[in-house]
Amino acid sequence: MATGNINVTAENIFPVIKKFLYSDHEIFLRELISNATDATLKLKHLATLGEVKGDIGDPIIEIKVDKKKNEIRIIDQGVGMTGEEVEKYINQVAFSGAEEFVEKYKDKVEDSGIIGHFGLGFYSSFMVADKVEIFTKSFKKDAKAVRWECDGSPKYTLEEFDRKERGTEIVLHIDEESKDFLEDAKITELLTKYNKFMPIPIKFGTREETLPLPEDAKEGTEPEKITIENIVNNPTPAWTKNPKDLKDEDYKSFYRELYPMQFEEPLFNIHLNVDYPFNLTGILYFPKLNNNLDPTKDRIQLYQNQVFVTDNVEGIVPPFLQMLRGVIDSPDIPLNVSRSYLQSDAAVKKISSYITRKVADKLTSLFKKDRKAFEEKWDDIKVIIEYGMLSEDKFFEKSDKFAIYPTVNKEYFTWNELEEKIKPVQTDKDDKLVILYASDVKKQHSYIDVAKEKGYTVLLLDSPIVSHLLQKLETSKEKIQFVRVDSDHVDNLIKKEETKISKLSDEEKEKLKPIIEEIIPKETYTVQMEAMDSNANPFIITQPEFMRRMKEMQATGGGGMMGMGNFPDMYNLVINTNNELVGEILNTKTKKKQDRLIQQAFDLAKLSQGLLQGEELTNFIKRSFQMVK
Ligand code: ADP
Ligand code: MG
Numbered sequence: 329m330a331t332g333n334i335n336v337t338a339e340n341i342f343p344v345i346k347k348f349l350y351s352d353h354e355i356f357l358r359e360l361i362s363n364a365t366d367a368t369l370k371l372k373h374l375a376t377l378g379e380v381k382g383d384i385g386d387p388i389i390e391i392k393v394d395k396k397k398n399e400i401r402i403i404d405q406g407v408g409m410t411g412e413e414v415e416k417y418i419n420q421v422a423f424s425g426a427e428e429f430v431e432k433y434k435d436k437v438e439d440s441g442i443i444g445h446f447g448l449g450f451y452s453s454f455m456v457a458d459k460v461e462i463f464t465k466s467f468k469k470d471a472k473a474v475r476w477e478c479d480g481s482p483k484y485t486l487e488e489f490d491r492k493e494r495g496t497e498i499v500l501h502i503d504e505e506s507k508d509f510l511e512d513a514k515i516t517e518l519l520t521k522y523n524k525f526m527p528i529p530i531k532f533g534t535r536e537e538t539l540p541l542p543e544d545a546k547e548g549t550e551p552e553k554i555t556i557e558n559i560v561n562n563p564t565p566a567w568t569k570n571p572k573d574l575k576d577e578d579y580k581s582f583y584r585e586l587y588p589m590q591f592e593e594p595l596f597n598i599h600l601n602v603d604y605p606f607n608l609t610g611i612l613y614f615p616k617l618n619n620n621l622d623p624t625k626d627r628i629q630l631y632q633n634q635v636f637v638t639d640n641v642e643g644i645v646p647p648f649l650q651m652l653r654g655v656i657d658s659p660d661i662p663l664n665v666s667r668s669y670l671q672s673d674a675a676v677k678k679i680s681s682y683i684t685r686k687v688a689d690k691l692t693s694l695f696k697k698d699r700k701a702f703e704e705k706w707d708d709i710k711v712i713i714e715y716g717m718l719s720e721d722k723f724f725e726k727s728d729k730f731a732i733y734p735t736v737n738k739e740y741f742t743w744n745e746l747e748e749k750i751k752p753v754q755t756d757k758d759d760k761l762v763i764l765y766a767s768d769v770k771k772q773h774s775y776i777d778v779a780k781e782k783g784y785t786v787l788l789l790d791s792p793i794v795s796h797l798l799q800k801l802e803t804s805k806e807k808i809q810f811v812r813v814d815s816d817h818v819d820n821l822i823k824k825e826e827t828k829i830s831k832l833s834d835e836e837k838e839k840l841k842p843i844i845e846e847i848i849p850k851e852t853y854t855v856q857m858e859a860m861d862s863n864a865n866p867f868i869i870t871q872p873e874f875m876r877r878m879k880e881m882q883a884t885g886g887g888g889m890m891g892m893g894n895f896p897d898m899y900n901l902v903i904n905t906n907n908e909l910v911g912e913i914l915n916t917k918t919k920k921k922q923d924r925l926i927q928q929a930f931d932l933a934k935l936s937q938g939l940l941q942g943e944e945l946t947n948f949i950k951r952s953f954q955m956v957k
Contacts, residue, residue, distance in 0.1 A: 329487035332419070353506065356452040357391075357515070358522040360402045360498055361530065362635050363450060364389045367406025367496060368528045371467060374407070380467050387495075388529040388559075391519070395510045398502045404528075405495040408466040411474040414486060418450060418462065418476060453498065454480050456506035463489070464496040516560070522636045525565040525655075533558045567611045567655050568634070571599040583613055586655065587626045592616050594653065595705050598690045602682060606675055610656035612687070616708045617651065631657040646680055648716040648723075649687060656683075684716075684723050691730040703740045706732060714797050724800070736769055736776055736788045743805075750785050754822055761808045762822040765789045765798075771938055775813035778864065779821065786813055795880040814937070815873040817858055817902045830859035832905040832914065840914045844903065847926045853901045866907035867933040870900045901933065924951065 368387045374380045387405035394401075409417065453460050458480055465473035473491035478484040508514055515532060523530055535558040538551045566574060566582035579597045583590070594613035602608050612628070627639040628650065634657065641650060644661060660675055691713070695702045713731060716723040732740040741749065747761065754762050764779055765787040766772045779786050789798070798810040811821050819828065832840070837857045845855050853869075875898055903910055909929065916922040931948040934940040940948060 329485065331483060331485050333482050333484075353455045354509075354518055355522075356456050356500075357400075357402075357509075357518045358635060359449050359452045361389060361391075361523055361526065364402055364404035364406060364496065364498075365526055365528045365635075367404055367408070369406075371405070371407045371494075374467070381469070386529075388531050390531045391515060393510055393512060393515055398507070398510060400500045400502060400509065400515075402498045402500075403495065404497075405493070408471070408495050409462075409464045409474070410466045410468060410471045411486060411488070413466065414462065414464065414474055414476050419484060453500055456502055456509055457500040458503040459501040461499040461501075462496060463491060463499070465491050465494055467494045519560045523561050524636065525563075525631065525634045526561050527563045527568075527634050529559045529563055530561045531557050532560050563634075565634070565655070567599070567609050567657060571601065574599070579611065579613075582611065583653070586629070587653065590626050590653075595708055596690075596694060597654070598686055600656070600683065600686055606658065606660040606679060606682075608656065608658040608660065608679060608682070610654060610658075612649070612652045612654040612656075612683070614705075614709055614712065615651075615653050617711055626653055628652060629655050630661070631655060632659050632661070633657070644676055644679060646684055646716075646720050646723075648712055648719050649683060651712050651715070652687075681722060684720055685726075687716075688723055688726040688730070692726070695730040695732075699740075702730075703732065703734075706734065706740065711791050711793070714791055714793055718793065718796050718800055724804070733787050733789070736766055736780075736786045746785075746787075753783050754785070756823045757825050758823075759807060763787065763808060763810050764813050764821060765810060766813050767794070772812075772814050774865075774936055775818075778818045779813050782818060784822070793884055795877045796884065798877065799881065811873050812871075812876070814870055815876065816870045816900070817860055817864070817868050817904075819860055820858070828859040828861075828906070830857075830905045831862070831911060832857075836914055837905060840903070840910070843913075843922065844901070844926055847923055848901060848930055852896065853899050856900050856902050857905050858902050859906050860902075860904040862904075862906040862908065864904050864907065865933070865936075866904050866909040867929040868902040868904065869933045869937045869939065870902055872898065872900060899939075901930070924955075927951070928955070 368389065371380060371384060371387065375384045385405075389405075390401075390403040392401040392403065393399070460478055460480075462476040463473065464476075465471060472488050474486060475489045476484060476486050502510055509518075512533070519530060519532060534555050536553050537556050538553050541549060541551050562585065565585070566578055579599075580593060583594050583597075592615065594615055596614050598612045598614075600608055600610040600612065615626075628641045628645060629639045630637045630641050630644065641656065644656070645652075658679065661679065662673060662675075713727070717727045717731065718724075728743045732742055733746050734740050746763070750763065751761060754764070756762050764784050766776050767788075767790050769776065769788060776786050802809060813821070815821070830837070841855055841857060848855070879897075909925070913922060913925050913929070916925060928948075928951060931940055931944065931951075934944075935948070
């Protein structure tokens with residue numbers, strides 16, 4: 329038997345380790361299972377090279393909990409270690425790794441967003457144990473089994489002992505504060521969280537399975553129950569397979585495996601697979617976005633070689649894609665660094681832009697392959713796509729290939745198709761293409777109607793960030809402008825050369841304007857006299873595009889528009905000087921009757937915009953009843 333001192337500079341490093349990773353104690357299990365997995369994969373690899381004698385069988389990893397003895401055991405059938413290897417890899421290498429880690433990060437606890445996820449390896453066992461033993465026997469010919477023990481001080485014990493089986497058994501003597509980890513439910517929770525897709529089968533206890541009844545079973549026969557090993561993981565998850573071998577159903581069932589509490593099916597998936605210039609595999613899913621979407625739930629999961637790391641992929645995936653679901657597995661993402669560092673890391677930047685490109689390519693091919701199906705999904709995916717177009721220039725550049733613009737009649741156009749279609753009718757006198765849109769088919773019904781009568785195409789753009797997107801499109805495409813149908817009277821939406829003749833003379837107009845202005849609240853409404861079709865409504869309320877859009881953009885988080893928030897809503901009251909009623913108002917002799925007509929026409933205009941509420945609405949109804957008496 330040998331005893332010795334682990335090569336330490338700091339007198340006792342374990343308390344530091346414990347304190348440092350206080351909130352993340354649970355990762356000890358993941359670290360030890362990772363080591364067991366590495367050892368098993370090494371063995372398998374050596375076996376394929378013919379360097380291991382005999383049949384290695386189907387090695388598994390086993391977790392055992394003994395609540396009475398306060399012990400957790402992690403047992404593998406991997407390569408094992410010789411006494412020398414324990415000296416080298418546990419006493420020196422592993423320890424120096426842990427020491428280096430603590431040295432580097434002890435001042436940066438507040439920045440530990442991702443640091444907590446990795447780094448300590450074997451020594452993380454001291455976060456939950458006051459004594460750790462290793463029993464191990466190397467696969468190497470004539471290797472002697474050894475037992476190592478350490479109680480968290482720099483002193484360790486190393487001795488030979490008798491053991492026939494190849495592999496390593498780690499025994500954790502769980503300390504007083506960590507007894508929670510001795511609960512089966514806790515271990516199951518951790519195994520599900522971190523080890524669900526690890527490549528070597530992990531056994532934790534047994535479970536009962538009910539066998540299906542044989543076909544010729546007599547009525548009332550009890551189905552047979554058998555006890556089987558409880559394997560907690562799926563060692564070959566879908567993302568590790570070749571896309572060619574997977575059917576749509578396989579992707580869907582993997583989605584259910586990944587998010588067992590998620591009952592909605594994904595819309596489609598994107599299989600990621602690169603090995604140069606970095607290694608990355610994964611499957612991303614476009615979920616159906618609905619109102620009860622919880623962005624903290626069912627997020628994209630990040631793995632390293634099938635070991636779960638985190639479900640916070642901030643910095644690795646651009647923000648708009650964080651709304652997707654699925655898995656990313658890459659050994660090339662540096663994890664023991666802070667998030668701010670991550671965002672500036674060149675490899676990570678490449679990964680981020682690769683993923684963005686893949687998503688754009690997939691959308692393009694889905695659109696090409698089955699346009700109808702794509703159009704049907706549009707409402708569910710548009711927010712992600714529009715957000716992407718706004719925030720990632722690379723994505724925006726490609727978006728003409730798959731972004732579609734629906735009309736109020738549910739036709740869908742690509743950008744090019746739209747331009748082609750509306751050019752002949754919706755080009756204004758300055759040769760600018762005016763694109764009309766509505767945000768609410770019901771509320772803007774009358775405006776949509778008159779625009780359609782003119783032969784105009786009206787888009788339906790109703791997602792919350794649309795005002796930002798329009799701004800972006802206007803600045804990146806040439807000579808176009810978006811105008812909402814209710815932002816002016818129809819003849820002014822797209823200004824053409826022709827001018828309409830007004831029934832009222834300029835003099836009459838000048839006489840009428842102040843009479844109207846006296847009745848309506850001037851702070852909110854600007855009166856505008858316009859010669860329109862005689863059958864167009866006499867009073868029309870419009871909301872100028874620019875102000876409204878700025879307000880909307882600010883409401884949905886637009887930068888650089890501070891101070892706009894206090895602006896009140898401003899409207900135009902357009903008076904149709906060709907409508908008969910307007911002439912009548914002008915010629916009404918009794919002042920009282922004239923005022924009442926103006927008020928009534930104004931209220932009707934407000935009503936059609938949904939602006940008539942409360943006391944005003946009550947008064948309007950009273951007045952209307954009196955008028956029909
Ligand atoms: P890392 O896994 O990053 O190398 P660890 O601290 O987790 O660091 O482990 C240190 C070393 O100890 C491993 O590289 C390996 O050589 C050895 N080791 C740990 N656990 C096992 C095991 N179960 N079987 C064989 N070797 C092991
Ligand atoms: Mg390790």
